[in-house]
Amino acid sequence: MKFSYVNTTVIHFGVGQISALATNVPSDANVLVVYGGGSIKKNGVYEQVVAALSDHRWMEFSGIEANPTKETLDKAIAIAKSECIDFIVAVGGGSVIDGAKYIAAAALHDGDSWDLVTGKYTVETAIPLGAILTLPATGSESNMGAVVTKRSTNEKLGFMSPAVRPAFAVLDPSAMKTLPERQLINGLVDAWVHVCEQYITYPTGNMVQDGYAEVLLKNLLVLGRQFEQQDDAWRENLMWTANQSLNGLIGAGMPQDWATHMIGHELTALWHVDHARSLAIVQPSLLRAQIEAKRAKLEQMGRNVFGLADSPSLAEHTIVAIESFYQGLNVDLVLSEVPGDKSDAIEQIIAKLKQNGYLEMGENKGITLDVTRTILANAL
Known part of the structure; x- marks a missing residue:
């Protein structure tokens, strides 16, 4: 056996751990909260996020798809650039977290965001991010990979970089109670x-x-x-x-x-x-x-x-x-x-x-x- 292994993501596991956002997101950060179709507003997760970030400066972006698309994520990337976002919180399943990684990396790239997955741009830096997991499946909350779809060409490709591994992840199993x-x-x-x-x-x-x-x-x-x-x-x-x-x-x-x-x-x-x-x-x-x-x-x-x-x-x-x-x-x-x-x-x-x-x-x-x-x- 010969390998190097490290996983720097801090895991906060258990009911009520969403409150850990308050101390894990830097107090002076300009935060972008990203999520999907709005189910987090029906299961109590959104309210917990709002409460935890009550002393932070933040804004939100919703609508990330079950298979996140470049076209949607580009809108969030534009916001991250124009609003000088310096921390991202992904609230959702693997697709939302993958999307957040794409946003975090592409927001620091001057070219087309799709360069991340074609290899034209090597991701070495990214906006720091944290994850609140609502759907267990992909492990994206504590790994360095992401997969994104380009709807205009029906391509689904991924990229990997240690720079997009979440700084922390909240795994609260109670968030799963309302999942289909x-x-x-x-x-x-x-x-x-x-x-x-x-x-x-x-x-x-x-x-x-x-x-x-x-x-x-x-x-x-x-x-x-x-x-x-x-x-x-x-x-x-x-x-x-x-x-x-x-x-x-x-x-x-x-x-x-x-x-x-x-x-x-x-x-x-x-x-x-x-x-x-x-x-x-x-x-x-x-x-x-x-x-x-x-x-x-x-x-x-x-x-x-x-x-x-x-x-x-x-x-x-x-x-x-x-x-x-x-x-x-x-x-x-x-x-x-x-x-x-x-x-x-x-x-x-x-x-x-x-x-x-x-x-x-x-x-x-x-x-x-x-x-x-x-x-x-x-x-x-």
């Missing part, structure tokens, strides 16, 4: 695939990362089976498990895949498929296409996560168990947004992947465009 079932299910699936992308590769002997990943997967299995329960402990465990699934720890020094995400992003960009559901559509087919390269880890997952018995077809049974996990949550495994013949849809996705430079994906770079075409033919 669909969003909670999406959170479970998203966290599950995040772990899988860092775990289902090839054996490394890294006991801590493997063991911790397996614990997180088993947590999500139990939370999925207990979905109807949704008591305080259920919410707490989902929020903390989703955070740990993508805070950098289980991926430290490990081979990682992320091809399911790259392909899934195109389904979201082209047909507005929920991000988590795009992953559930792609992943089983991808695993079957890569089963020989991933067989050892699939077998390990079958034994240690699902409790399956050893057999020559253990890897195949593990993929079926993953599908059963999704089906138990009533998550569709086909692209229902595109009826009938999917051949045109497949070629659209392939064209987008080629345009974005995703010619060889996966931990072994073995997922070429031809392999991807096969994956999509079996998945869609």
